[in-house]
Amino acid sequence: MENQLQHIDRVVRDLEGLGITAPKALARPAELTAALGQALTPDPAAELADKITSGALKPADAGKALLDAGYTLAALDKAREVRLSLTRVLNQQTARALRDSGDEIIEALRAPFDAAVALLAEAHGLLGDEPDKKMSAASPALRDAWGKREEGLLAFNKVHGVRTRVSDVGYGRRDDARLWYIEALSPLGAPASYRPWDLIVAGFTPHLNTAAEVDTLRAEVDRQERAAEAAARDGRLSPRDRTDAIRQDRIVAKEAARVGGTR
Numbered sequence: 001m002e003n004q005l006q007h008i009d010r011v012v013r014d015l016e017g018l019g020i021t022a023p024k025a026l027a028r029p030a031e032l033t034a035a036l037g038q039a040l041t042p043d044p045a046a047e048l049a050d051k052i053t054s055g056a057l058k059p060a061d062a063g064k065a066l067l068d069a070g071y072t073l074a075a076l077d078k079a080r081e082v083r084l085s086l087t088r089v090l091n092q093q094t095a096r097a098l099r100d101s102g103d104e105i106i107e108a109l110r111a112p113f114d115a116a117v118a119l120l121a122e123a124h125g126l127l128g129d130e131p132d133k134k135m136s137a138a139s140p141a142l143r144d145a146w147g148k149r150e151e152g153l154l155a156f157n158k159v160h161g162v163r164t165r166v167s168d169v170g171y172g173r174r175d176d177a178r179l180w181y182i183e184a185l186s187p188l189g190a191p192a193s194y195r196p197w198d199l200i201v202a203g204f205t206p207h208l209n210t211a212a213e214v215d216t217l218r219a220e221v222d223r224q225e226r227a228a229e230a231a232a233r234d235g236r237l238s239p240r241d242r243t244d245a246i247r248q249d250r251i252v253a254k255e256a257a258r259v260g261g262t263r
Contacts, residue, residue, distance in 0.1 A: 004090075020112075040079055045069055103210050109208055120152035123148045172215070185224065
């Protein structure tokens with residue numbers, strides 16, 4: 001549980017560092033964990049010792065106080081066992097709270113993301129595709145552009161850190177980072193890099209996507225890849241082979257439809 005709770009704590013801190021108030025749903029796992037921990041804090045033996053030392057324990061009450069302390073200690077031992085057994089379910093609840101808050105987090109991150117992209121786009125206009133830090137010292141304008149580039153990259157990295165942590169708990173597909181930050185595919189498909197400077201250089205419009213938007217792009221990538229494979233296959237086939245391939249594709253499609261209709 002502690003690992004997942006630390007995961008949420010880091011997201012909350014990172015959001016606050018970007019001036020964003022974390023979704024309320026993320027507070028519940030921490031409050032629940034704190035409440036469970038608080039229930040395990042009593043130390044009846046120490047409390048009884050303090051009463052003896054201070055003279056507050058009357059002889060007439062000593063026997064009952066001892067039994068009460070023993071009962072509490074036994075209950076605490078069992079409670080710690082139960083708390084340990086709850087680790088998995090608490091982990092799951094904590095991860096779910098973060099995952100279910102994914103869209104809300106993405107919406108909140110768009111403002112700092114867009115601000116970072118604006119800085120990078122402005123710097124790119126002056127520095128070009130392959131900026132050189134030494135060359136940027138040649139004029140105040142270039143030095144300013146380099147500073148904006150660094151500021152934009154730092155801000156992006158903060159956004160990317162939160163986006164990655166949300167992905168770690170199952171918000172969207174972790175292997176699609178290159179689709180997290182583009183508005184649309186190019187005619188050649190997806191970018192080679194998810195980094196905003198590379199996206200700007202490659203002509204993509206950086207955009208922070210929700211998991212659903214990434215799924216839409218992923219489907220388009222798959223469609224483009226299938227089309228490219230079909231074109232390559234058609235280029236290798238004779239006219240007769242191509243006809244046979246089309247016929248076979250139709251047979252497969254009909255069989256798939258038939259099987260699907262019988263479920």
